[in-house]
Amino acid sequence: MSELIQYRLEDGVAFVGLCRAPVNALSQRLRAAILSACERAAADAEVKAIILHGADGLFCAGADIAEFGTDAAFAEPSLPDTLMRISEIDKPVIAAIGKLALGGGLELALACGYRVGEPGTRVGLPEINLGLLPGAGGTQRLPRLIGAESALNLILSGEQIDAERARLLGILDRLASEAKHLLDEAETYARELIAMSAPALPPEHCPRPAEDLPDGFFASFRERQESLWKNRLAPRLVLAAVEAACLLPLREGLARELSLFKQAEASSQSQALRHVFFAEREAGRIPNIAPDLPLRSIRKVAVIGAGTMGGGIAMNFVNAGIPVMLLEQQGAALDRGLTMIRKNYEISVKRGKLSADQVEARMELLHGTLDYAELADADLVIEAVFEKMEIKQQVFRTLDRVCKPGAILATNTSSLDVDAIAMSVSRPQDVIGLHFFSPANVMRLLEVVRGKATAPDVLATTMAIAKRIGKLAVVSGVCFGFIGNRMLEPYSREAQRLLLEGATPAQVDKVLTELGLNMGIFSMQDLAGVDVLYLIRQANQAATAHDESYCRIGDELTVLKRHGQKSGRGFYRYEGRERQEDPEVVALAERLSQELNISRRAVCDEEIHDRCLFMLINEGIQLLDEGIALRASDIDLVWINGYGFPAHLGGPMHYAEQLGLERVLASIQRYRSELGAYGEMWFQPAPLLKRLVAAGKTRIERF
Numbered sequence: 001m002s003e004l005i006q007y008r009l010e011d012g013v014a015f016v017g018l019c020r021a022p023v024n025a026l027s028q029r030l031r032a033a034i035l036s037a038c039e040r041a042a043a044d045a046e047v048k049a050i051i052l053h054g055a056d057g058l059f060c061a062g063a064d065i066a067e068f069g070t071d072a073a074f075a076e077p078s079l080p081d082t083l084m085r086i087s088e089i090d091k092p093v094i095a096a097i098g099k100l101a102l103g104g105g106l107e108l109a110l111a112c113g114y115r116v117g118e119p120g121t122r123v124g125l126p127e128i129n130l131g132l133l134p135g136a137g138g139t140q141r142l143p144r145l146i147g148a149e150s151a152l153n154l155i156l157s158g159e160q161i162d163a164e165r166a167r168l169l170g171i172l173d174r175l176a177s178e179a180k181h182l183l184d185e186a187e188t189y190a191r192e193l194i195a196m197s198a199p200a201l202p203p204e205h206c207p208r209p210a211e212d213l214p215d216g217f218f219a220s221f222r223e224r225q226e227s228l229w230k231n232r233l234a235p236r237l238v239l240a241a242v243e244a245a246c247l248l249p250l251r252e253g254l255a256r257e258l259s260l261f262k263q264a265e266a267s268s269q270s271q272a273l274r275h276v277f278f279a280e281r282e283a284g285r286i287p288n289i290a291p292d293l294p295l296r297s298i299r300k301v302a303v304i305g306a307g308t309m310g311g312g313i314a315m316n317f318v319n320a321g322i323p324v325m326l327l328e329q330q331g332a333a334l335d336r337g338l339t340m341i342r343k344n345y346e347i348s349v350k351r352g353k354l355s356a357d358q359v360e361a362r363m364e365l366l367h368g369t370l371d372y373a374e375l376a377d378a379d380l381v382i383e384a385v386f387e388k389m390e391i392k393q394q395v396f397r398t399l400d401r402v403c404k405p406g407a408i409l410a411t412n413t414s415s416l417d418v419d420a421i422a423m424s425v426s427r428p429q430d431v432i433g434l435h436f437f438s439p440a441n442v443m444r445l446l447e448v449v450r451g452k453a454t455a456p457d458v459l460a461t462t463m464a465i466a467k468r469i470g471k472l473a474v475v476s477g478v479c480f481g482f483i484g485n486r487m488l489e490p491y492s493r494e495a496q497r498l499l500l501e502g503a504t505p506a507q508v509d510k511v512l513t514e515l516g517l518n519m520g521i522f523s524m525q526d527l528a529g530v531d532v533l534y535l536i537r538q539a540n541q542a543a544t545a546h547d548e549s550y551c552r553i554g555d556e557l558t559v560l561k562r563h564g565q566k567s568g569r570g571f572y573r574y575e576g577r578e579r580q581e582d583p584e585v586v587a588l589a590e591r592l593s594q595e596l597n598i599s600r601r602a603v604c605d606e607e608i609h610d611r612c613l614f615m616l617i618n619e620g621i622q623l624l625d626e627g628i629a630l631r632a633s634d635i636d637l638v639w640i641n642g643y644g645f646p647a648h649l650g651g652p653m654h655y656a657e658q659l660g661l662e663r664v665l666a667s668i669q670r671y672r673s674e675l676g677a678y679g680e681m682w683f684q685p686a687p688l689l690k691r692l693v694a695a696g697k698t699r700i701e702r703f
């Protein structure tokens with residue numbers, strides 16, 4: 001028997017325990033081990049029922065994602081074949097689902113005749129998040145169990161549902177009273193089934209899964225969702241597979257599902273999303289910091305500044321059950337901040353996401369103060385005051401006086417020099433940047449900015465606490481704008497310059513949204529505030545090079561008080577939330593072009609794409625070369641989670657690899673020669689890009 005399986009027989013019941021840490025991912029070896037254990041139990045006349053379970057409790061997180069795109073993914077025994085064989089065993093097979101059954105893990109459970117969960121069990125088919133569809137029966141067996149519409153919703157959302165909901169839907173037959181009794185109660189169930197000579201597979205709950213659906217359900221569903229799905233492939237394949245479940249007998253449906261799955265697996269979108277999956281896990285690993293480095297304990301947090309940002313930051317911690325002291329200078333500002341937080345929670349209550357009791361419990365963890373002395377026992381202090389160096393340094397000097405030794409002192413600056421802030425205190429090793437994105441209680445990304453002096457345990461503790469509050473933390477070194485905003489700078493500069501050369505904001509934005517970005521650059525700037533971006537440019541003039549045309553249109557719009565969405569005008573004109581092209585902006589661009597002697601012409605979409613995105617990518621490669629980003633995949637995560645870059649393109653670095661580094665370099669060089677002095681100045685290929693291409697490398701890595 002393989003070391004991947006624990007097998008025992010107890011009075012007619014065979015226990016097959018999966019033991020491939022950490023999550024029982026169904027690699028070829030584990031599949032083979034499960035199959036052989038099940039065959040052994042099937043062939044043993046003493047065995048009357050079989051219980052499949054996770055040897056360490058956790059049942060199974062699905063197929064081994066690392067195998068996709070390699071021959072191992074379908075190496076024999078393939079998952080679909082393994083599950084088909086399990087479903088054919090003529091003895092009851094019970095899945096005892098500890099902790100979770102996801103993707104292929106749930107499909108394994110669905111191939112069993114019976115399923116028992118524990119109170120904390122979560123189940124789901126999250127394949128869609130990997131650009132896949134369930135490929136081992138999920139799209140065929142689930143509709144036959146819970147009906148086509150419920151199955152479709154579960155698969156399309158990728159949602160992980162809790163045990164009670166799974167039981168109500170009919171995915172779980174029973175729930176154990178407590179996790180520790182799961183196996184015992186699964187055994188009781190097995191013995192009941194044996195006693196009643198229950199069939200190996202109970203009759204299907206929904207043999208005709210589409211029975212209750214109106215005519216034309218699939219066509220109209222597709223039509224309704226088309227615009228939301230944009231250019232994503234996987235949802236369309238899911239729909240086709242579930243439709244097949246409604247039209248075809250099981251075996252034919254399974255064959256159809258498999259061919260759709262292989263189409264998804266081979267797609268560049270799935271490749272990109274799998275890259276993102278592993279990138280997220282990799283981001284937490286920091287070279288030269290041992291995973292077992294002792295961490296500082298964080299039991300109490302303080303946030304300075306009760307504005308939108310400070311309030312949002314505070315919410316993250318109380319949501320995770322960590323008490324927060326919120327400090328403001330004036331009582332009125334503090335009250336406003338606390339009221340805003342309560343209002344935010346009340347919106348969640350209205351949406352049914354929180355109960356009134358939960359809100360009270362969270363508000364109880366939140367304390368307001370006007371007195372720095374009250375921060376004396378905080379383990380982590382996060383400053384979220386006005387973005388000005390002198391003010392931040394003043395706050396840090398005060399913190400240096402009042403905070404206990406060993407407290408982590410964090411700044412939420414988005415563009416200031418963390419090292420300069422650290423220099424204002426006597427303990428720079430305790431200072432770190434925590435760049436939350438707005439709204440801070442919603443956005444998942446957190447740039448963790450490691451200063452020159454930041455102590456390893458401060459960095460490691462911060463990464464751990466970020467995980468605890470549900471953030472995706474990415475480490476950045478200190479430079480203007482860190483990873484995200486530094487890359488935003490050339491991207492937005494190029495977009496603004498294109499307006500002077502003849503493009504319109506809507507044309508530029510359309511190229512970007514058609515690629516899959518959540519928002520075009522001009523809509524984004526209107527949302528962020530044209531004036532806010534102007535002030536950031538002013539404050540950081542020294543950090544960025546300039547030419548006469550540099551962000552001129554943004555500067556002029558600020559002078560004209562066209563501050564963006566909030567003032568009803570910016571790069572666009574707004575009627576409520578409705579965005580419209582504004583001829584005045586085009587006229588302004590024409591005037592500036594004339595003034596700056598820039599000849600206007602029709603700019604094609606490809607040029608917009610290449611100039612905006614390749615400047616963004618080039619900067620990312622430069623950041624990697626400088627060591628600001630630890631790895632290319634970290635840059636991808638920043639742009640996907642902070643700036644709406646489509647995950648199905650894998651982030652800007654992965655996208656560049658897909659397009660080919662040679663093409664990126666050639667295009668940058670082309671504009672360098674075509675755009676005259678402007679091209680000479682800005683289109684400078686990152687040295688690392690040149691080195692990678694010269695060496696024939698296809699992946700972006702430090703080299």
Ligand code: 3H9
Nearest residue numbers: 025061062063064065066079102103104126134135136281
């Ligand atoms: C599928 O099933 C397709 C089938 O329908 C059809 C096939 C034909 N594979 O996230 P964590 C690793 S598609 C390989 O840090 P957590 C992960 O990389 C699959 N590895 O922990 C990490 O490794 P490392 C559908 C996996 O507690 C370690 O486990 N299933 C897999 O925060 C710990 O992971 C999914 O999409 C896997 N399937 O979260 C579920 N899962 O330590 C994907 C995990 O070396 N997984 N690893 O970095 C998850 O959602 C989360 O990992 C999970 C645990 C909730 C399980």
